[in-house]
Amino acid sequence: MNGQRRLLYVPKENRLRIEIVHKSLPFFLDDMHTVTDLKQEDWRLRMWAWYNHFAIWSLLGMAISGVYLWLASRPRYRIAQYSFAGGAAIFILLYAVTR
């Protein structure tokens, strides 16, 4: 996950050369955000997969509870209504045109 290890056996010298190529931080984080398989051999990755699962459900929970809080507190707030309608319209329109 954090890079590649290349092992090269050099028979003439009877030596094993190990090259460690580290991924840059953005690529590392990009890979980390895809880890969701809970059957990881490495305990750290297994923990991270659980953490990602928690984050996924949290994201959905935050989105739904956010809309609920808006509707429960200030449902008639005009600018909020326009924001919601504008965002939803853009998504639905793009989805329909792409489909």
Place this chain on the structure above:
Amino acid sequence: MYKVLRNTHLFLGIAAFLFVMMYGLSSVQMAHQTWFSMKPEVTETRLTVSPETSDDPRAIAAELRRTGLRGEMSTVETNAAGYRIYIQRPGAFYRIDYTRASREAKVRIQTTGFMGMLNRIHHIGGTWHDYWLINVWGIFVALVSVTLILLGATGIYLWFKTHGERAIGVVLLAINLGICITLLVLIRTA
């Protein structure tokens, strides 16, 4: 300040609602692949490329696009008979086997359902694609990315200003950051 940030949090959050749901639902689909049927619908058709069109894969793809194949040309493989060209957009994937001698293109069309579509939208990024609609998605994806960062920052501020919830918030934030940063460092340095 509090009122401004509270309204900013509200406007951004509900404007990005469907985009955030798209990320959330597609993440659930990717994390639990057995929960959803992702079997695409497959059809095949044959098209003839006009003699005026050059033998270049881009020109062939451009002509096929005019017949209704919409999407970005992703890969081209050259073989003895001609080319295998892949064109895709969220929800549709075309595999085109073009035969140079007959100028015929056998098109295999895979179309996906709602979750397949969300999965593909989840992976969109950037505005360098040769299909304009993917670039439009790329612009909104970038805006939603910035929105998510602002939502996080304003959310933390709004919580901090709610004095009654500071103690429990600090505990939860500390546990969260502790687990997240510790695991990232352990994996990065493994």
